[in-house]
Amino acid sequence: MAILSVRHVSRAFEGLIALNDVSMEVEAETIVGVIGPNGAGKTTLFNLLTGFYRPTSGEIWFEGKRVDGLPLHRIAAAGISRTFQNIRLFSNMTAIENVLVGSHLHLSTNIATAILRLPFTVKQEKRAVQSAVETLRFVGLAGRENELAWNLAYGEQRRLEIARALAVRPRMLLLDEPTAGMNPGESVDMIRLIRALRDDLRMTVVLIEHQMRVVMGVCEYITVLDHGEKISEGRPEDVQKDQRVIEAYLGTGALLSEGAS
Amino acid sequence: MKIGKRALLLAAMLATLTMVLAACSSGTSSKDKTATAGAGGAKTPAAGATTAATKAATGAAGSITVKKGDKIKIGISTTLTTDNAELGIPIRDAALLAIKTKGTIKGFGIEGDPQDDGCAGPASVTAANKLIADGVVAVIGPMCSGGAVAALDPLSGANMLTVSASATNPSVTAQGKKNFFRTAWNDATQGAEMAKYAYTTLGKKNVVLVNDQSTYGKGLMDVFKASFTAAGGKVASEEAVTVGEKDFGPTVTKIKGESPDLVVFGGFIAEGAVLVRQLKDAGVTASFMGADGIADQKYIDQSGGAAEGSYVSRGPKPTDTKLYDAFAAAYKAEYKKDAGQFTEQATDATNIVLAAIEKVATVDGSGNLVIDRQKLIDAVAATSYAGASGQIDFDAKGDRKVVGAVNEIDQVKSGKLTRIQ
Amino acid sequence: MQEWIQLLIDGITIGGVYAVIALGYTLVYGVLRMINFAHGELFMMGAFTGYYTLNGFEKHSSLNDSVPVLTIAIAIVLGMVVAVTLALVMERIAYRPLRRAPRLAPLISAIGVSILLRNIMLRATNAQGKVYPKVFPRTAVEIGEIRLLYVQIFLIVLSFVFLGLLYLFIQRTKAGVAIRAVAEDRDTASLMGINVDRTIMTTFAVGAALAGAAGVVYGMFVTTATSGMGFIPGIKAFTAAVLGGIGSVPGAMAGGYFLGISEAISTKFFGAQYKDVVAFVLLVAVLIFRPWGLFGKREDKRA
């Protein structure tokens, strides 16, 4: 049963077509990779899925519910959460506060209860802190709770973004280049983390990735975009052999050299 | 554990509350104390006029004591900042000149204490509080009607004699404060006189009213409208200008479209001069009439010649102008410029106050000057004074009685205000 | 009909002034993302410079009568010089140290400068409005009921000329390109070898020159200069800049004229006391449909 269904979605920017009639299905509890050369429309697709953009045409369905055109917070409530290619943390807030913002939907404090600070509010808040601490530990940021986000190292910031996205408790998590700028050791950690998300938390994960080692290592299914169109999809080993994919990557060398290794 | 935490919090809140309440009650007692000190003010240690005790003493209702060697302070509440200072500074200067001319009262020197009242409620209240605290004997001002209405709250609380030279709106005396008088004319008097003059003498039947959206301007035009329409005239439209703007093009175009035979303006110099000039520029041939807000040479100067022929009401005036001329000459000699609008009322107000002080002040055994506030007010209420702005007698509300005066109307002829009625 | 044309002309007259001042707001906003609250005061300083210059000529020579073109030109140039100097001093002292400060710090600093300049001039003039000597004859062109003062025509034409020149400056000159580049992305511009400090100063100077010149010509039109005269046009110009899309040069122009004309027309319908209400309601209406202003760049969600 497909958790996500993208149907003939297009998006144009002032005449420039960034995404053209793309359809795709994502099965629940799978790890799906979206790849393609620069400017292929991968991030545009993510932005459409999470409501940052509205499709020019086409529909997006998530768990049997149409989500395109919904405001961002409704999409988050529907169960989709994401990270960003150029990290967008709340940089003047601490790590744990970032995660607590992620758990916004699962808390109920309003103005009145905040002022009165009723026992159940205090309890709920403590539980939220506890689970935020656990989430940070899960992504490997134990002990960094009180650090301001912009003080964290680059790799830590990526992981904090994931922690924040996890705190939303999504059923589908979109990761935009989770290993960008990481050294091989960190990338391996990240692969392990992504697997754990699916295996332990039973999440569906969609990721955009340039490092083919990561893509081939972790993804069970791959969609390839080029110039805003879907040119191929399938299991990693099939996609790798697809003539159109090889052509699209010609000159970049990325697929051949890294994929072969 | 949790209960303990909340109990502590509660305790902290209660403590705060207690503190506030305790302070409240002690507030009353402390105020009472100062009032008592005021009655026996002579006992205040001679620690200089800045001590809180002395200030409290002079601020209290009963009487005021000026110690031997100190000066009698006269408060001047007028506008010293913003463009309205154009009116406020000459008022201050006129009051200071009157104080300087008077010199001493019973051997005590006199000094003015000018405070900026911003021509508005909040700043006028602050200025009033400042003057009360400074221990002034009386206040000349506040300059503007709105400010006067607001400032009368603290001023009457301190039973402070207050004489305004320029707050003209009916609302100021309508409050019924016993400590307030004005040497300016109530707009109710002036507006009605203006309407009568326009309708009967000038024979104008179709007018456009323009106000500057201020208490004074709007209030005056409301009175004018009521009297003018009651007499049978027609108000074609009521327009407004915004203080601080310099281009009233669209308003002028609209006035032109109404083809009135008279344009009446309620407001001050800056806007009046611009308006009359732009009316002329636009080819509006209707006569122009303003009131004491523009009764000033600066109005003519700033209009660049366009003011020629306009009618200016100066409020009721005696036909004999000798006293005014003498004042104007003295003002010019002192400040090297012409006496501005409201300056004659300011000098009269100051003189009335000084005369009243002279009348009621007594020197006590230790050589201090004692002035009873209520007696001072009563003295002013009984004033009959021939001043630069004419004969001044006050009615029960503190307004000037119209005795032996007619509404003076000037016309601008050859760049000068020339009396025609 | 003629009344409507007259109203339109009234609107264009004041609208042109708003537009010229708005350009200063929009340019500075473009490069610094700050609202220069003191910009209206540069306009006021221009008007005073114009007064002092022309009054000086009036008192000490007969040039105002013999070659008014010359004295007016000198007054305008001096107005620009004074405004530019002030703007550069302002930038150096009050804004540059705050370039990396929190976003609202320069706003407060600018408000401080605005209060400072207004009150210095108030004291310098002892609160007396200064009346321009008669340089321009106050005669008018008449077409039926429509009247246009010569000085008004001068003001209208000059604002068009300024707008045109500025547009060319921004589009065609190297400095203009630099301004646009800094407005687009300060850091990238700096990497590409553009001297950001100098470009920001140029921006302030250009905006101030326009405001100063506008002050002189407006002063001649309304024939007075007072210390408070910059405040309302400043606020209106800010409104115009936002209406047009703050940061956009054609937007500031369009916003200025739009505001001026809407004020004129609403005066006819509702009276001048409500013209600001109408102007602001229109502003909200425009922004509801185009949150980025008439000509502003559409800022999508920054994804």
Added chain:
Amino acid sequence: MKGSGSLSSLRAALDPGRYWSRAGEQLQTTTSGAAVARFGQYAVLPLLAIAGGLGPSYFGIRWTFAILVIVMYALLRSRSGLFGMVVLGAMLVYLPHQMDTFERGIMFDIALYALLGIGLNVVVGYAGLLDLGYVAFFASGAYLYALISAPQFGGGFDVGTSFWIVLPMAMVLAALVGIALGVPVLRLRGDYLAIVTLGFGEIIRIMINNQDGVTNGPVGVFAIPKPHFGSTELSGPVELYFVVLAGCFVAAFAAERIRDSRVGRAWEAIREDEDVASSMGVNTTAYKLMAFAIGAAIGGGGGVIYSAKQSAVFPSDFNLDVSINVLALVIIGGMGNVRGVILGAMLLIGLPEVLRDFSINIAFIHLDNLGADYRLVIFGAALVAVMILRPEGLLPARRRQAQFEPADVLEPEVAT
């Protein structure tokens, strides 16, 4: 374990506005020593208060004001925030009794503007929405009370008690006005919002000025009755000063608690990155409206008190300057920070008034009216100077981070 738990509870209880205590490390190391030190501080308190209270008699208002500001600045910047607040509170409560009418009037104005600042701070400081029309809410509160209670309009209400009824009414009304303004404009960003709110403030003032039938127009509403507290008439600035002060306490307490909750986190996230906040599930429109409504309610309450104290209100009382002043004091004090707001109010509202007496008389230089004439010049220069010297404000929001401490979380969880 139990010991440390009770200590943290104690700290939590003492520290208003937060229960993740920040100053943990000070106390945790030498618990008893610190406790002694803390009680020592409390002993100093009355001494300080007396010194501050007697100040005006000996030094005059100008110096006392300067000393007060410096002492407060030092206290509030020190790490013992609670202590600073208590001293400040004691001084604020005690000082007015030592003051004359003028100084009390200033204290009232300072407290009133501090209250407005606390309200605007919710909008600008917490949620990051630049509001240049805050005066609108202040005006609606002031006029509501004025119109209901002034005899000009029949004064149908029992004036003795109406104040306490009108106060919450006005807060609700102002909140509704805030929401009404917010709905159409909240999708605007930054400076667009600034000019629209500015326009809104002007619209309210113009409407009050021109709807003569309802508001009496520019002539204003006067003879507004003073409120009663029980049988006591709160007639002078000092009595109403305490009403405002109590209002400040309540507003600051509520504001800080909201800020330290989920709501405050959502605001902060919106301020940092609105779109990302939204994609984390924060309904940004609703939360911005909430900020507007709370800020507006506080402004409306301030308006009621202002109206009662002033006894006469005019449309011109509610011009743009009020909005600008409140915004400036919030930023000068240090945005997002209640203490900063109080200090900002002292400087911005107090300074121009204290400068009234400023004069220079040295040798042959006699500038007697320097303060009266030039106070706004000095004020303008001071604004610039403060911003250049302290761009973050005098008391930068020492960001209250939700400090995670194992003891806070684990103890109750273990128990359950």
